[in-house]
Amino acid sequence: MAIEIKAPTFPESVADGTIATWHKQPGEQVARDELIVDIETDKVVLEVVAPADGVIESVSKGEGDTVLSGEVIGIFADGATGSVAAADAPAEAPAAETTSSEELLLSPAARKLVDEKGLDASAIPATGKGGRLTKEDVVNYLGAASAPAASPAPQSEAPSTAAPAPTMPSLDVPGQGRIEKRVPMTRLRASVARRLVSAQQNAALLTTFNEVNMKPVMDLRNQYKDLFEKKHNGTRLGFMSFFVKAAVEALKRFPAVNASIDGNDIVYHGYQDIGVAVSSDRGLVVPILRDVDGMSLADIEAGIRNYGLKARDGKLGIEDMTGGTFTISNGGVFGSLLSTPIINPPQTGILGMHKIQERPMAVNGEVVILPMMYLALSYDHRMIDGKEAVQFLVTIKELLEDPARIILDV
Incomplete structure (x- = not known):
């Protein structure tokens, strides 16, 4: 049975959203309540999960596309079986022996972030199933790389609940002089x-x-x-x-x-x-x-x-x-x-x-x-x-x- 995948109903204060990341691709088998897509709004990132066990049949809105409240963004086939995603491969499966970022197992979101930041994917520890590199792995790697080496000045007087400052794109490319990098501003x-x-x-x-x-x-x-x-x-x-x-x-x-x-x-x-x-x-x-x-x-x-x-x-x-x-x-x-x-x-x-x-x-x-x-x-x-x-x-x-x-x- 075909089920429409719809964007969540946005509050009145949110006019529309943007497809941030498709975590599952057409033909991939997914389990009920498994995260399939992130939609970024002006305020928060909303998660859309699978309504049942089945397969992503088709996607009508790609990453970066604007979507309205309740708009159909794809079709889900309830109960269907499809290809098992690399992320769902048995943990015992041997990891790729290559070091090229194109040959490693990367989720689409991770690949996009690796390309944006100009990173070597093989240097990033992968925690996904079957050795798959996830977006969270890349974000954690960037956070660790941006942490100051020196001990911070004493700041016991300030609360410690603030999240880390945004990570800036790396421009440190040896031997390439005056480098610029253009990245889209988040919503x-x-x-x-x-x-x-x-x-x-x-x-x-x-x-x-x-x-x-x-x-x-x-x-x-x-x-x-x-x-x-x-x-x-x-x-x-x-x-x-x-x-x-x-x-x-x-x-x-x-x-x-x-x-x-x-x-x-x-x-x-x-x-x-x-x-x-x-x-x-x-x-x-x-x-x-x-x-x-x-x-x-x-x-x-x-x-x-x-x-x-x-x-x-x-x-x-x-x-x-x-x-x-x-x-x-x-x-x-x-x-x-x-x-x-x-x-x-x-x-x-x-x-x-x-x-x-x-x-x-x-x-x-x-x-x-x-x-x-x-x-x-x-x-x-x-x-x-x-x-x-x-x-x-x-x-x-x-x-x-x-x-x-x-x-x-x-």
């Missing part, structure tokens, strides 16, 4: 670019700065981090949860920062859904922590870590990134000392965290070395007055410098 990165440019063009962006003494939070964390981790089943106490809770309290005091603009209307939100900007290998993503006012520090830390892992593995769903009333971006994990973040429309504010750095500060007439962090609040001046923005940022500073107020809600 996600193109979408982020459009939204950032739109925000700069359509919003009255302004940024205000302050600095916060992180010593009280660091002392509290050092005192209770081991007990916290034991109490909450391995969830580590980071700094991001303190910032999220401080932001929630400040948003309750200054509701304009938690509002959004919809045409000529201002929408005030009676809840705080905080977006946490995370870098993934496909671009910047902003998963949402919902109803944060009712979350504990442990809930926040667990939620951020879960999103970080899902972003790293490409498992974030559209529902994870839809909505949000305010965003926090932490450039400090990459060593940024100061920046001006761009708001995520239709939100009207974004908080930028930065690197913690020891600096000499004047305290009661004496010079004291303190761990300081610059904070930045970018906001839409159409909605938020400068006075409100400054007071909002000062509130966050005061709460962080006296973290007991966060816990006691005072």
Whole structure:
């Protein structure tokens, strides 16, 4: 029986998608629920699995083609038998004795990535069945190759949930002088670019700065981090949860920062859904922590870590990134000392965290070395007055410098 392979139903906010990778080719036998194709949208990569045991009969949309919500992209033959793919060959089958990337067993997605990056496929460890080189093998190889050889600078002050920065195409080709390489921009990165440019063009962006003494939070964390981790089943106490809770309290005091603009209307939100900007290998993503006012520090830390892992593995769903009333971006994990973040429309504010750095500060007439962090609040001046923005940022500073107020809600 023939079954139509259709693109998933996209949310209203997603107009179309692009065929990223066909994991199975026409004539290949597949098992029920086995991944057959990835479709990349402006926000996430959606996976389409086989509806039953059978064979891919035909494909009507190739890699790189644009597809609409629910559009037919191929035909699946339910119950049919076909050729067993190289990926399904017995593990005992001898691997190819050649070293040419054309003669090795490569999945289509892996071959495309190898060609784009100019890699030697024979140098990449293959983990697929029958010695097949998968796309994940290539991505992991690139990630390992791009890791810095030197030990990173101490960054215990920053949360460790951010995914690795995007891998750039290798241009190091010995003996070939000035090399250029052109690769297509992913839909996600193109979408982020459009939204950032739109925000700069359509919003009255302004940024205000302050600095916060992180010593009280660091002392509290050092005192209770081991007990916290034991109490909450391995969830580590980071700094991001303190910032999220401080932001929630400040948003309750200054509701304009938690509002959004919809045409000529201002929408005030009676809840705080905080977006946490995370870098993934496909671009910047902003998963949402919902109803944060009712979350504990442990809930926040667990939620951020879960999103970080899902972003790293490409498992974030559209529902994870839809909505949000305010965003926090932490450039400090990459060593940024100061920046001006761009708001995520239709939100009207974004908080930028930065690197913690020891600096000499004047305290009661004496010079004291303190761990300081610059904070930045970018906001839409159409909605938020400068006075409100400054007071909002000062509130966050005061709460962080006296973290007991966060816990006691005072």
